[in-house]
Amino acid sequence: MTHEIERRTLLQMLGLGVVGSGVFADSLVAYADGADAVTIGWPSDVPGWDPNLHFTPDAQPLYKLVFNQPLTQAPDLKLIPNLIAKWEMAKDGLSLTAQLRDDVTFHDGSKMTADDFRFTFFERLKSPEKLDIKNSWKKVKDIEVKSPTTAVMHFSAPYPTAPQWLAFLGSYIVPKAYVEKVGEKAFAEKPVGTGAYKLVDYQLNARSVLERNDKFWGPKPAIKRVTFEIIKDPSARVAAVQSGQVDITVNVPVREVTRLAHDPNLVGEINPITRVVLLQCRNDQGFADQNVRLAAHHAIDKAALSKAFYGGAAVPLSVPVTPGTPGALPDFKFAYDPEAAKKLLAKSGYSTSKPAKITFGATNGHFPSDFDIARAIQQMWKKVGIDAEIETIEYSKYFQLNRGGKLPDATLYSWDNATADPEIFGGYLLNAKMPFSAFKDPIVSDKFGALFGQTDYDKRIAGYKEAEKFAVEYGATIPLLQSVVTVVRKKKLSYEKFGNGWILANTMKWG
């Protein structure tokens, strides 16, 4: 005997499940692109709104809208005036005289003066707050305020890259009176800057909404309201731009850029930037032998990596510097030559049947196709007689592993240098006194270290070029590719491209 529920009963119950379907009738989402508003799908949130507190590179394009730096960079990365109208570095590198603009006001209406400059780069560094800029400006001995628009920075040791750092991570002028009045915490909650936009709404891990500062001292941006939607998942960013929920997004997979480029309303771009992808090498363990290091370099077909993983847009590198920047060596090439690699390995008694064994670290998901690149390199090495065991490392643990001497023999690494200065490329990556360098041999390290105090610009650049070439030929580093930033945007939305990958909303316009 079966005991069936009446069909009518069942249908009535099912009906409950679809009650409310009617409510969707008016829920079609309209995503109109307004002429004065733009929504940006951004891959990560700011860690906080105190720009001196954090060095996070991804947050800089947001900070640059609300705050201003003393100096900034043109799209071709040339250092140009900003809040500082004129500057002069002393020949001995021990002081920098800054002439500030006299027409700049903060969002609260107060005038920006040299006191704010002194507060940001000297007084604030003495606070108990763990500000990242304490580290970049630790050479500042004092800042002498000569007038409301003139200040002189005095350094305890020559600081030739001080102008570059005035346009780099964390160096944003903050209002002394406001910060002292409300305190550090309240300042981070309701930031006041001199930038082209004011922060009007911030929702942790969700969005930042900025509105144009109509009293901005510089060129008035075309876009009145900018919304950064924090979308961490690359597939969701692709879907968001495709559906029109955002107008522009970055760091989507290369294959998606190619696919979305066929959409008549969208434009996909793969832009090379001042970021290098390289192998950070140790000078001991499996990589103690120079022949093995050089063989490992000769065995890598960088053009093939670029074609396979970046649609050919990433330029193969021979030195750890991006093309077109001051330290670049366009005429120097380190050849892809598997036969040379085999010969070098044979000199040290290795072959495909008796391979050299090394450990190889790679991040997975830190930059596009990182782990896939590592696997491809592993295969290339295998063909010449290097047996690499890949281990995944977290990017955030790189420094700690390096400090503890626990990095693998080779580590696939991505290095961002918005300034494009060679000190912040080779100097930071290969000077053993810096926490980034895995190669501790003084023969290489000292060459870079000596240049940190070189105050003559031309000699400094020439020195870096020579040191980079030496480091590569010595097997201290294996530069791979110039990295790219992927951008997908609505066709009607344009923006100014910067060589360091900044996507700045104040340069955007519709039409």
Added chain:
Amino acid sequence: MIATILPLIGRRLVMSVLILLIVSLLLFLVLHVLPVDPAAMSLPPTATIADIEAMRREMGLDLPLPQQYLIWLSHVIHADFGNSIHFRRSVLSLVGETLPATIELAVLSMIIAAALGIVGGLVMFHVRGSRKEPIADLGSIMLLSIPEFLWALFFILIFGVALQALPFTGRLDPQFRLPQGTGFLLFDALAAGRLDIFWSAFKHMILPCFSLGIAFSPAIMRVLRSSLIDVYQEDYIHLARLRGLSERRILIRHALKNAILPTLSLMGVQFGILFGGTLLVEVIFSYPGLGNLMVDAVRNADLPIIQAVGLAYCVVVLIINTVVDSLYLVLNPKLRVR
């Protein structure tokens, strides 16, 4: 009834404190054996070894591990989880800011899972023994085998990209600001009398909640169907039929009421799993909840946040299980008789 429930809650509270202590110890130990140095992580990359050593002393990381645990525990008891390494803000404020969003998401998802599960269970019971049964079985197994993140991607493609019918990022449309209040957005919007914000928040919750709800509904369907089959073998069902009650009345008044009890137990257990499942769904839908915060914390090796979020998950699951057990007691008179 209250006299029966109160001792249960009392026992549960004592048990919960013990469980929390064990979980806190495990969290502390597991995170301290990881090759991560919180002192190094809290400083910029350009910090020197001397800076790191000074920070280690400041953070008490040079003390013996048991002492470190006791210090940490005493701070936690005073609701001080320390500062986030990445955000450089109080961890408690970060968790407090994000926890309501996740609870709201999980509760609505559970309601959807329950609704779909009960309706599906009834359908499966209805078609049992018929030619439609294998199809219903197959359908429920298929639903069971698709994880929530795949539903999420599928829904984004269909309702977000193809139909452009529903939003799939964040909690609100860009023109709205979060109303001040409890952090439970639907409640806050209603309390502020802002139906436009309520509607915007509701639309933003549809896809993430359905992704979680659908993924968790098949187990409820299958348990309800089995329970109904068992209940329909009971004498009181036959007696009800002999009394001439309609099948609809038998189902609703007698069978469903009894068959729902095992389903309720299952839902209690599932809520814990579903709460954990919000992690991926929150990332995919850019939903600013605890899961999203946890993903950031793991990526940045932000140990204070990982510890606090781990404990927060544990507390929520313990509370829900206590509520479900109390409900079970309310609904099942047999358990109230000693």
